[in-house]
Amino acid sequence: MCGISGLLKFSGDARANIQKMNDRMIHRGPDDDGIYVSENSEVALGHRRLSIVDLSKNGAQPMVSHSGNLVMVYNGEIYNNKDVKKKLLDDGFAAAGDFRGSSDTEVLLEAIEHYGMKEALSMCKGMFGIAVYDKRNETVTLARDRVGEKPLYYGKVAGAFAFASDLGCLRVVDGFDNAINTDVLDIYFVEGYIPAPYTIYKGINKLEAGTFMTVSIKDLGTQTTTYWSMKETAKRGQENPFTGSSEEAANELERLLKESIKGQMVADVPVGAFLSAGIDSSTTVALMQSLEPGKVKTFTIGMEDKAYNEAVYAAEIAKHLGTEHTELYITEKDAKAVIPGLAHMFAEPFADSSQIPTYLVSKMTRDHVTVSLSGDGGDELFCGYTSYESISRIWGKMHGVPYPVRKVASSVVLNSPLKNKDIYRIKGTLLGAEGPVDIHRMEHETDPLTKRIALKRGTIPYKYTELPNGFLEEVNHQCMLMDMLVYHPDDILVKVDRTAMAVSLETRVPMLDRDVIEFAWSLPIQYLRDDKVGKKVLRDVLYRYVPKEMMERPKKGFSIPIEKWLLDSDLRDWAEGLLNKEKIRQQGILDPEVVEKIWTDFTERGIYRIQIWYILMFQQWYEEEFL
Known part of the structure; x- marks a missing residue:
């Protein structure tokens, strides 16, 4: 896990500005830094390193390919790098003795050199933000992982093309004068985050998950390519459903998760895991412990307020599984002390208040390990949120009434005195929904005050509009896909990456493995949800390791008062x-x-x-x- 930065055709001192960008994100890579500047100074690349695999200088960046043509800076991990390396050897592109070290960086760079960016990324399983300078073709290509675990910002700054893992790095470039992008504020004040591809600054974007962008050094023109699509993966999975029994589904999920976890436990530094009392993290830890001959290190934080404390239950699960468990009870004073640093941590407005406990558990965990596995992704992939059931129920009552009739009824309610009462305003708003996608979106914006916080009304459409109603046949699946496209990458993964990297902790998410995701989308809804109980197949796996009665408690969530x-x-x-x-x-x-x-x-x-x-x-x- 690291941080990358770059400037193309910068008119000032490129090396000095790359150094400033590197210094701004020292928390992402405290172990080392490096700079590359081309002979004509048109390309400058920077890197901050958090050493995880191959701690020697052989893994240092920026890294030049064996041919000397490519120069790469890279943030992330390729978990199947041994398989990719074997393919390179089998295909005759390299000999075992050609590799300088054992880093996944070198394997990834050579795979890009020999197979091209699209094929190389398609064969890799991991999380990453990448920049590759091709001297021969005079291009720089930026790439981001399939789901969006690792960040990558880019745009025009002071006439140059700039990019970095941290948005704050772009702001320190000499001549930065990008204005606030007020067009995104309507979305921010509804959701609490700014979804990709937008940022809080005009002219600066987030590279979207599953894509790579090639930038011409000559004219700074760009071309973006999608190499993997969550949307198409979901569609393909539903069109080719898993046909085995529910027990066979649990067997396959257990196998895939174990394979993912085994790959993500590989590191040359200590590895542990976050453990709450929830299904997702408990499953991750249970499978880790089944693969680990020693004791897995697990971490949780607790609060004195019982309404928000799950540490007691997490400790019971840890004891049952036999992990080496560490817990820290935080006070209100501890939590409040984090607040002044949040703006610097996220570098743009971000308001999921669980950012505070996530930072605190990361800080405590970093005192013991350098890498921590997380259970994120279970709710979105295995139908865990209670809102999915409610949306399905609401749509079940509405869909039989023709949309034109509902639209008229919605207009009547919202233009009558009834709108002044919350219950009627909400019902009136929902009546105007064309389908589940609209209901999911409208849940967050039924309060008219929400739309009036910013003085200037935004012109940017919700990203949800990219997903037509009925894209997936089943309502729960439709909601899950919406969250995997927007909420998960732009809220959950942002929160985990920024808070953990603020203390130089690498986090890994086994449930976001490509094979796990593709399998999850093939499962019929009856394997995911049973009435109001979600994550059925995931629970079936977990209950092989942890007694069911130990997990059947109301979920408190990772929140604060x-x-x-x-x-x-x-x-x-x-x-x-x-x-x-x-x-x-x-x-x-x-x-x-x-x-x-x-x-x-x-x-x-x-x-x-x-x-x-x-x-x-x-x-x-x-x-x-x-x-």
Whole structure:
């Protein structure tokens, strides 16, 4: 796990600016750094290294291919690099003695050299953000992994083409003057994050998952290619469903997860795992322990507030599995101390409040290991969210009524005094849904105040609109796909990557293995959900290792009592300082009247909207970057 940076056709001191970019993301790679500048200075590449595999200088970057034609900087891990290396040897592209070291970086670079970018990426299983300079063709190609585990930002800065693993790296480039992209604020204040390909800055984008972009050094023109599609993988899986029994499905899932976990446990540094009391992390740890001759190191944090504490249950699971378990009980003071650093950590507004406990568990884990496996992905791939069941139920009641009739009824309700009552406004909004995709989206935007926080109305459509209603036949599958396309890569994976890398901890997610994903999409819904109980097939695997009764508890989630804390004196003073009406008016970005109403509704009437945290995170980011 590392960080990469680059400048193409930069008119200033390229080497000095790459050094500044590298310094900005030292947390992503504290072990080493490197810079490459081409002879004509048109291409400058930077790298920060967190040494995981091949700790020697043989794994250092930027790395030049054996032919001398390609130069690569790379952030991530290729878990099947031994298989790729064997293919290179079998195909006669290299001899065993040709390899300088044992790093996956060298294997990946040679695979790109000999098979081309698309074929090389298609054969690799892993997480990555990559930049490859091709001297002969005068191009630089950027690539991102299938699901979006690793970040990669790019765009025009001071007339040059710039890219980096950390958005903050682009901001430190001399001459950076990219304005705030107010078009994305409508989406941000509904979702709490800014989805790819957009960022908070105009002219700067996120490279989308499963794609690579080739940039011409001559004119900085770009061409983007999709080498893997979650959308098409889901469609293909549903068109070719798994035909075995539910027990056979659990057998196959267990085999695939073990294969994935085995590959992701490989490292030349200590490896452990996050363990909550949930199905996903418990399954990951159970399978890790079944593969590990010694004791797997597991980590969890707890809270004194019982409504938010799962550490007791996690400890029971750890004891049953026989792991070497470490837990840390955090106080309100510990959690609140993280808040001032969030803006720098994420480099753009990001407001999933579980970012705080995720950072704290990462910080504690880093004291013991350098790599930690995570259970993320289980809810989206195996139908775990309760919202899926409710959307399916709502659509089941609605779909028999023709859309034109529902649309008229929706308009009548939303243009009548009934709209002033939450229950009727919500029902009226949902009546206007064309299908499950719309219901999923509308769940987040039934409050009219949400759409009025930003002064300028955005012009960017929701990414959900790229998925037509009925793309997948089954409603739950449709919702799962929406989350795998947007919420998972742009919220969950962002949260885990940024908080863990803030303390130089590499996180790996076995459930996001290509083969696991492709198998999951082939499963019929009855293998995933049984009435209101989701993740059925995953539970079937877990219950082979952990007693069912140990897992049948209400899920508390990885959350904190942010609503309660914001009423405490210290955090309330911090919040009210950021929400100062005159300050917001002078900024000219948010509507001060709307912000004031949202805050007073909370403090004087007890109406808490999640947008309070979204506004606070935006304001904190703004002050960090502009004041």
